[in-house]
Amino acid sequence: MSSSGExxxxxxxxxxxxxxxxxxxxxxxxxxxxxxxxxHDDCTNFISQCLHAGGLPMVFSSKSGREWWYRRGAKGHSxxxxxxxxHAFHHMLQAGGPTGRCRxxxxxxxxxxxxxxxxxxxGDGRWNHNTIVTGFDAAGQPLVTAHTYNCHxxxxxxxxxxxxxxxxxxxxxxxx
Numbered sequence: 001m002s003s004s005g006e007x008x009x010x011x012x013x014x015x016x017x018x019x020x021x022x023x024x025x026x027x028x029x030x031x032x033x034x035x036x037x038x039x040h041d042d043c044t045n046f047i048s049q050c051l052h053a054g055g056l057p058m059v060f061s062s063k064s065g066r067e068w069w070y071r072r073g074a075k076g077h078s079x080x081x082x083x084x085x086x087h088a089f090h091h092m093l094q095a096g097g098p099t100g101r102c103r104x105x106x107x108x109x110x111x112x113x114x115x116x117x118x119x120x121x122x123g124d125g126r127w128n129h130n131t132i133v134t135g136f137d138a139a140g141q142p143l144v145t146a147h148t149y150n151c152h153x154x155x156x157x158x159x160x161x162x163x164x165x166x167x168x169x170x171x172x173x174x175x176x
Contacts (some may be wrong), residue, residue, distance in 0.1 A: 016101060016175050018114020021054025023136045025145040031154040032151030036070065037077045039084060046147035047116060047130040050082045051175060054114055057100035068098035090118045090127035093173045105172040108156055111142045116173045117156055131156070 020101045028046070032038040039045050041072050048070065052058065068089075081088040082098075093102045100117040105111060111133050119129040123166065132143035135153045143153040149161070 005041075008066075009124065013176045014054045014140035016114070018052075018112065021050045021114040021132060021175075022145075025132050025134050026152065029065070029145045029147070030150045035072065037079075040148075041086075042147040044086045044089045044130050045079075045084045047081070048089065048134050050114075050132050050145075053114070053165065054175070056097070056101065056175060057099060064097060066092070066095060068092055086118070086130055087127045088119055090171060094171070097173075097175065101176050102173050102176070103173050106170055108142050108170070108172055110174065111156075111172055112174065115142075115175055117142070117144060118123040118171040118172075118173070119158065119163075121163045121165055121167075123165070123169045129163065133141075 010152070012129070026051070033049060036045065038047055048068070052070070059066055060069050061067040067080045068082045070083050071077065082092040083089070092098065092103065096102055111117070113133055113135070115133045117131045117133065117147045118127050119131070120126060121128045129148070131146040131148070133156070134145040135143040137143055142156040144156050145152045145154070157170070
């Protein structure tokens, strides 16, 4: 980090490619990429990998809500909370994402391939789960892919999930 405490990003910043993120999700939806640690609750780690595979750069920052990174090194793996924890990931997206490329949408109808849905199953303000949009059904409804309970091209509402409650809240984010 610079001595002034400003953000610094990994080299080689490129535009976000949602199709590359979707391809990554389709490749690893039912298994782990061995380059990353696998967690019992792996949804956010998996979505972070998808976004990074799509070109969203990691950011190391002293500003709360902006950092988002994963490192592999001789001493093992390390990561930011926002890379692996659903609530911290939601907070980071709500703040504009690691590079200001993310914006909150008002409805699922606005979602595109490679966008993210965050889930607060209990409706208590603690965000529990994240998915990536990997397709659309015949009616134009988003289909999502996720880890923890691995799924590929599942209906976005999660009505059939054991985690679903009538109090569920969703946040929709476009990654540009």
